[in-house]
Amino acid sequence: MAAGLPSSLASRPSLGRRRVQLALLAAAVFLSVVALTRLAGWPLLDARAFDYLSTLWHEPLPDEGPVIVAIDEPSFADLNAQWPWPRSIHARLVTALRAAGARVIALDIIFSEPTTAAEDAALADALGPDVVLAGDETLISSSQADQFVRTLPLGLFTDTGAKAGIASIALGGDGVVRELPSLDDSFAARIAETAGVPTRLPESGTLMQAFGGPRTYPTVSYYQALDPENLLPPDTFRDRVVIVGLSLQNAPTVTGGGADAFATPYTVHTGRLVAGAEIHATIFDNLKTASGIVTASPRQALVLLLLAALGAVALVFRGTGWMAVIGVVAAVLGFAVASYLTLRFGRVFASPIAPSLAFVAIAAGQATLDYAAERRSRRQITQAFGQYLSPDLVARLAEDPGQLKLGGEKRTLSVLFCDVRGFTTIAEGLKDDPEQLTHLINRLLTPLSDVVLAHGGTIDKYIGDCIMAFWNAPLENEAHAHEAVAAGLDMLAAIDRLNLQLEAEARAEDKVFMPLRIGIGINTGECVVGNMGSTRRFDYSALGDAVNLASRLEGASKQFGVPLLLGEVTAALVADRFPVLELDRITVKGRSIGTAVATVLPGTDQDALALHRRFLAARYAGNVPECRQLADNLAEAIPALAGYYRQGSGN
Numbered sequence: 001m002a003a004g005l006p007s008s009l010a011s012r013p014s015l016g017r018r019r020v021q022l023a024l025l026a027a028a029v030f031l032s033v034v035a036l037t038r039l040a041g042w043p044l045l046d047a048r049a050f051d052y053l054s055t056l057w058h059e060p061l062p063d064e065g066p067v068i069v070a071i072d073e074p075s076f077a078d079l080n081a082q083w084p085w086p087r088s089i090h091a092r093l094v095t096a097l098r099a100a101g102a103r104v105i106a107l108d109i110i111f112s113e114p115t116t117a118a119e120d121a122a123l124a125d126a127l128g129p130d131v132v133l134a135g136d137e138t139l140i141s142s143s144q145a146d147q148f149v150r151t152l153p154l155g156l157f158t159d160t161g162a163k164a165g166i167a168s169i170a171l172g173g174d175g176v177v178r179e180l181p182s183l184d185d186s187f188a189a190r191i192a193e194t195a196g197v198p199t200r201l202p203e204s205g206t207l208m209q210a211f212g213g214p215r216t217y218p219t220v221s222y223y224q225a226l227d228p229e230n231l232l233p234p235d236t237f238r239d240r241v242v243i244v245g246l247s248l249q250n251a252p253t254v255t256g257g258g259a260d261a262f263a264t265p266y267t268v269h270t271g272r273l274v275a276g277a278e279i280h281a282t283i284f285d286n287l288k289t290a291s292g293i294v295t296a297s298p299r300q301a302l303v304l305l306l307l308a309a310l311g312a313v314a315l316v317f318r319g320t321g322w323m324a325v326i327g328v329v330a331a332v333l334g335f336a337v338a339s340y341l342t343l344r345f346g347r348v349f350a351s352p353i354a355p356s357l358a359f360v361a362i363a364a365g366q367a368t369l370d371y372a373a374e375r376r377s378r379r380q381i382t383q384a385f386g387q388y389l390s391p392d393l394v395a396r397l398a399e400d401p402g403q404l405k406l407g408g409e410k411r412t413l414s415v416l417f418c419d420v421r422g423f424t425t426i427a428e429g430l431k432d433d434p435e436q437l438t439h440l441i442n443r444l445l446t447p448l449s450d451v452v453l454a455h456g457g458t459i460d461k462y463i464g465d466c467i468m469a470f471w472n473a474p475l476e477n478e479a480h481a482h483e484a485v486a487a488g489l490d491m492l493a494a495i496d497r498l499n500l501q502l503e504a505e506a507r508a509e510d511k512v513f514m515p516l517r518i519g520i521g522i523n524t525g526e527c528v529v530g531n532m533g534s535t536r537r538f539d540y541s542a543l544g545d546a547v548n549l550a551s552r553l554e555g556a557s558k559q560f561g562v563p564l565l566l567g568e569v570t571a572a573l574v575a576d577r578f579p580v581l582e583l584d585r586i587t588v589k590g591r592s593i594g595t596a597v598a599t600v601l602p603g604t605d606q607d608a609l610a611l612h613r614r615f616l617a618a619r620y621a622g623n624v625p626e627c628r629q630l631a632d633n634l635a636e637a638i639p640a641l642a643g644y645y646r647q648g649s650g651n
Contacts, residue, residue, distance in 0.1 A: 018317065019317075021366075021369065022313050022316070022317060022362075022366060023313075025362060025365050025366060025369070026309045026310070026312070026313050026362050029309065029358050029361045029362050029365065030305065030306065030309045030358060032361075033305060033354050033357055033358045033361070034302070034305065036354075036357075037301070037354055040173075043172075043173065044172075044173055044174050045351075045353050046351035046353055046354075047172055047173075047174065047176065047178060048174075048268070049339070049351050049352060049353050050178065050207060050265065050293075050343075050349055050351070051176070051178075051265040051266075051267075051268045052268060053336070053339055053340045053343055053349070054207070054209060054210065054265050054293065054343060054349075055210060055265050055266050055268070055269060056340060057340075057344060058211075058212065059209055059210070059211050059291075060211070061211050061212070061216065061217070061285070062211075062285045062288065062289050062291075064239075064240065065217060065218075065241075065281060065284075065285050066106075066191075066217060066240065066241040066242065066243050066280075066281040066284055066285070067217070067218050067219070067220065067236065067237060067240050067241070067242050067243070068217050068218065068219040068220070068242075068243055068244075068245070068247055068275070068277050068278055068281060069093070069097075069219075069220055069221075069222055069225045069242055069243070069244040069245075069277075070219050070220065070221055070222060070245070070246075070247035070248075070275070070277070071222050071244070071245060071246045071247065072221050072222065072246075072247055072248055073248065074221045074223060075221050075222035075223040078221075078223035079222075079223060084109075086115075086119050087111070087115060087119040087120060087122060087123040088118075088119050088122040088123065089226075090107065090109070090123055090126075090244075091122045091123045091125065091126035092126075092226055093222065093225055093226055093244065094107075094123075094126040094127065094131060095126050096225060096226055096227065096228060097225060097228075097237055097242050098128075098130065100225075100228045100229075100236065100237040100238070101235065101237055101238035101239055101240075102130070102237040102238075102239075102240060102241075102242045103130070103195055103239050103240055103241055104130055104131075104132065104191055104194045104195045104241045104242065105130060105131045105132070105242050105244070106131070106132040106134075106165075106187065106190075106191050106194075106241065106242065106243045106244065106280070107131065107132070107133055107134060107244045107245075108134045108167055108187070108243060108244060108245030108246075108260075108276055108277050108280060109133075109134060109244065109245065110133075110134050110135065110136055110151060110153070110167070111123070111133060111153045111154060111157055112135075112136075112151045112152065112153060112154065113154075114154060114156075120154070120156060120157075123157065124156050124157055124159075124160055127157055127160040127161070127162040128160055128161050128162065129160075129161035129162070129163075129194070130194060131160075131161075131162040131163070131194075132162065132163050132164075132165050132187065132190045132191050132194055133153040133157060133158070133162050133163070133164050133165070134153075134164075134165065134166075134167035134187055135150060135151060135152040135153060135164045135165060135166045135167065135187075136150070136151040136166065136167065136168050137149070137150050137151075137166045137168045137183075138150075138151070138168070150166070152164050163190045163193070163194055164185070164190070165185055165186055165187035165188070165189065165190030165191065166181070166183055166185055166186050166187060167186075167187040167276070167280065168181075169181075169262060169276060169279060171262065174263075175262075175263055176262075176263040176264065176265065176267065177208065177262045177263065177264050177274075177279055178207050178208055178264075178265060179205060179206065179207060179208065180202045180206045180207070180208050180283055180286055180287070180292050181202075181283065182201060182202055182203065182204045182206070184201055186283070187280050187283075188280050188283035188284040188286075188287055189201070189287065191241055191243070191280070191284050192284060192287050192288060195241055197287070197288050199287040199288065200287075200290070202286075202287070202292045203294065205294075205295050206292040206293065206294055206295075207292065207293040207294075207295060207349060208264075208265075208282060208283060208286055208292065208293075209282075209286055209291040209292065209293060210264045210265045210266050210282060211282060211285070212266060213264075213266045213267075213269070213270040213272055213274065214261075214270070214272045214273065214274050214275065214278065215247075215278075216278065217278050217281050217282075219247060219278075220232060220236065222244070225237075225242075225244075241281075241284065243277045243280055243281050243284075244277065245260065245275060245276055245277030245280070246259055246260040246261075246275060246276065246277070247275035247277050247278065248261070248275070260275060260276040260277075261273035261274060261275050261276065262274060262276065262279060264279065264282075290347075291347070292347070293343055293347050293348065293349050294347060294348050294349070295348075295349050296348060296349065296350040296351075300350065301350065301351070301354065304350055304354075304355050305354050305355055305358055307355070308331075308335070308354075308355035308356070308358045308359045309358050309359070309362060311331060311359060312328075312331070312358065312359040312360075312361075312362035312363050313362060315327045315328070315331070315363060316362070316363050316366040316367070319370065320363070320366055320367040320370045320371075324363060324367065327363075328359065328360055328363045328364075331356075331359050332352075332356045332359065332360065335352035335355050335356045335359070336352045336356075338350075338352070339351065339352040408528050408529065408530030408531070408532065409528070409529060409530055410526055410527070410528055411472060411473050411526070411527060411529050412472060412480075412524065412525065412526050412527075413470045413471060413472050413473055413480065413524070413525070413526075413527045413529060413542055413546065413547075414470065414471045414472060414480040414481045414483070414484035414485075414522060414523070414524045414570060414573075415468070415469075415470045415484075415522070415523055415524075415525075415527070415542060415546055415547050415550040416452075416457070416467075416468070416469045416470065416471075416484050416487065416488060416520060416521070416522045416550065417466065417467070417468055417520065417521045417522075417550050417551045417553070417554035418448060418466065418467045418469075418488075418491060418518055418519070418520045418554065419465060419466040419518065419519055419554055419555075420444065420465040420466075420516060420517070420518055421516075421517035421518060421519055421558070422517065423464075423465045425514075426440070426514060426516075429514070441465060443498065444465065444495075444498065444516060445462060445465075445467065447491075447494040447495075447497070447498060448467055448491050448494060448495075448518075449467065450494075451487050451490045451491045451494055452467070452469045452487055452491075454487075454490075455471075455483045455484070455486055455487040455490070456471065456475075456477055456483055457469045457470065457471050457483065457484065457487055458470055458471070458473060458474065458540075460539075460540075460541050460542060461539065461541065468547075468551075469484075469487070470484075470527070470529070470542050470547075471483050471484050473529040473542065474529075474540070480524070481522075481524050481569075481570050481573035481574050482573070482574050482577055482578075484522050484524075484570070485522060485564075485566065485570065485574045485578055485600055488520045488522055488564050488600075489564070489600065489602065491518065491520060492518070492520070492563055492564065495516055495517070495518050498516065499515045499516055502515075502516070503515070517563070518563060519554050519555070519557040519558060519563055519564075519565075520554060520557065520563060520564045520565070521550050521551065521552065521553030521554030521555070521556070521557060521565050521566075521567075522550060522553065522564070522565070522566050522567065522570050523546050523547075523549045523550035523553055523566070523567030523569070523570055524546065524567060524569040524570040524573060525544065525545065525546025525549070525567070525569060526544060526546060527542045527543060527544035527546050527547055528542065528543050528544055529541070529542040529543075545591075546567075548591075549567055549588065549591065549595065550567065552588035552589060552591075553565045553566070553567055553588070553597060556586060556588060556597065557599075560583050560584070560597070560599070560644055561641070561643040561644055561647075562583070562599040562640070562641070562644070564599050564600055565583075565597050565598070565599055566580070566597065566598045566599065566600065567595060567596075567597065568595050568596040568597070568598075571596070571597075571598035574600070578600045578602065579600065579601055579602060579603075579604040579609060580598050580599075580600055581598055581599055581600070581601060581604070581609065581612050581638075581641070582596055582597070582598040582616055583597050583598055583599060583616075583644060584596070584597060584619075585597070585620075599641075601638060601640055601641070604638060605637075607637070608634070608637040608638050611630060611633065611634055611637060612634060612638065612641075614626075614630060615627060615630045615631070615634055615645065615648070618630065619648050624649065627648055627649040628649040630645075630649075631645040631646060631648070631649035632645075
């Protein structure tokens, strides 16, 4: 049978089917990504994306920001005192800073326990309404309940008018400081209140805009601030907010850790921790300049995710390929750029992670489905055509299934019919041995089929002992007529070789040898080629008058006594390569118009060809005497046509 193909072969799924497929894929990916975003670890991905995007552009420090007085290594060496330092030293610092013109003095040191009366009194005498002291808030969890416990400065100190602010810093799940405190009495909020800076309490979850790594803020050592007139430039503290706290001169690393030092978004670039005093300065500037970044709401995130899914569907709706890959890369970059722009100019952070994941997953999922469909199509092509086309042609079809047009198309084909002469007699002789008959047919058809495939032909069908094949479909072949004729000649040679084998076998078994003979008809013309049959079963086949004529030529070859008969168009196309000898003009059954027929006899010299043309012209002219005169010479020159010449001369 001919090469039957499933209806989906070599064509993409219908738009309706692809639409449903993509809708299901997009819905599955959308729901899966939504589920992923609900996992405990997902916010850490969004947080890390925020770290990179919020620090991609170096945000400059606001004007007239806080100055940091660092409790650092040089100060420990200069004061030569063990920590905690006597409170009288802090009293000296407050007095010196006030005298230097500091607007607000914020001590990121918790004075919640009494020391000596003299030391506590010294500090209390130095404090005033321009001072902010640090408090602490700790979450204590138990099996019964969770409780926040506040640790505040001694009343002795707050009675002076000094304010207390909670200096506790909230860390993210990965230990990074990102959120602004939403307490109205946070340390930074109290500093702003004392400095007379109007602020608005940030919403819970508002993210902090970092301005740099460690020591981004102007920093002086504690011992220098004790004597600013001699150790610092003039007006270092004039009308400035001053935050005092632990800040080591060599910023600690993430792996090494450090006291009162924390990771911030800039840590992804520097690998360094930032002192708590600088983080409070950053929070203060965020409140002062309204630099806080609001996180997109869950509803907004879902809308963005849905838009990303729809964008991916639109990208791969028509197909996947290199342009789709470029589109995916562009989309992912676009999500990152859009997220950065909304963060920087809109102060809203919408993470690009989930939309990017959904976009890539849908595009990759559809590409996988398309690849699987293509692989399935290639397997089907290989299975369907593997027995009917040469391996090279099957490989070309598998690489480019688009070359196979389903449903039928008009194309000029060279069609070959090959039939065994006298096969009915052979079959009658083997009627009692069906296995031997089948074996003989297989031995006959195998070399003939191999010849067709070797010459790039397509085997249409086997009809008992007959083979129908054609050239120039499904793949185009400009030399289709030449290949068909060359295949016909090689088929004749293959039968001669098979006869030698069969004769030798017959002698060995002392059997009668019956040589096999074949007749071949080849014709070239316009045909309809494609999948033909019912919706349940169909074959890849060719139909048309040219096919019928090829079949008739195979039968007509008997009357001319030649094994190979060509139609007029085929003969004209191959005359440049093969010695073509026109034999007659005939009208075959089913046709009202006569057609010239010819044969090919390799090895015929030019003189014999010229003589043959004279004979043919005399025959067409009805010049019997000249035909008889030429017949004997031609029979000797072209012995394969001796019978034809005798018949044509009336002998």
